[in-house]
Amino acid sequence: MLHPSRYADGGRGGEMTSTLSARLACACVLATGMSTALAQEGKHPDAEAVTRVCTGTITDECIVRNFKDTLEASVIRGRLAFQNYCVLCHGPEGRGDGRAAKLHTPRPFNLTTSTAPRYYIADMVRKGGEAMGRGKGMPPWGEQLTDEQVQDVLNFLFTLRASQ
Numbered sequence: 001m002l003h004p005s006r007y008a009d010g011g012r013g014g015e016m017t018s019t020l021s022a023r024l025a026c027a028c029v030l031a032t033g034m035s036t037a038l039a040q041e042g043k044h045p046d047a048e049a050v051t052r053v054c055t056g057t058i059t060d061e062c063i064v065r066n067f068k069d070t071l072e073a074s075v076i077r078g079r080l081a082f083q084n085y086c087v088l089c090h091g092p093e094g095r096g097d098g099r100a101a102k103l104h105t106p107r108p109f110n111l112t113t114s115t116a117p118r119y120y121i122a123d124m125v126r127k128g129g130e131a132m133g134r135g136k137g138m139p140p141w142g143e144q145l146t147d148e149q150v151q152d153v154l155n156f157l158f159t160l161r162a163s164q
């Protein structure tokens with residue numbers, strides 16, 4: 001079984017922020033501080049355009065509807081997919097403390113401490129733990145999730161990683 005310390009350090013994420021406006025305010029961090037793995041997946045919305053289009057409160061819905069090819073929209077979609085498919089085991093914040101966590105040995109991974117590179121995480125999500133020589137408690141998701149959904153989930157997962 002792969003031990004996390006054996007991973008190449010392929011990911012550097014930004015701190016998860018609870019509101020979109022906070023994320024937008026951190027556009028500079030997104031642009032410069034995040035992993036290339038994350039940044040390569042999407043462009044960022046122009047903050048001025050967001051303020052113009054999403055007048056009043058900047059909601060996730062507005063971003064997803066009007067800026068759907070941006071990284072921010074992908075992260076929002078990924079969070080929703082995570083809430084649907086992953087929270088039961090990995091917990092609402094990805095700390096591996098979901099309601100069904102106790103049923104699994106090894107326990108669901110604390111995704112905030114993941115250091116595996118993006119291609120490895122993508123394989124884990126698509127193929128599941130058993131195919132990867134890991135715990136079979138991690139199901140394969142390649143049939144349920146479209147490629148876009150997998151990319152969205154990955155973008156979200158990288159925002160969970162503690163900033164380094």
Ligand code: HEC
Pocket residue numbers: 081082085086087088089090100104105106107108109111113114115116121124125129133134135136137138139141153
């Ligand atoms: C039924 C419980 C369960 C569900 C649901 C589940 N997982 Fe897991 N997951 C696990 C377990 C258990 C492990 C730990 C396997 C190990 O360490 O060998 C794991 C490990 C992982 C890892 C490996 C992390 C690393 O750094 O090595 C990733 C990534 C992951 N899960 C993502 C997801 C995503 C994304 C979803 C939702 C699409 C999901 N999981 C849904 C149980 C689950």
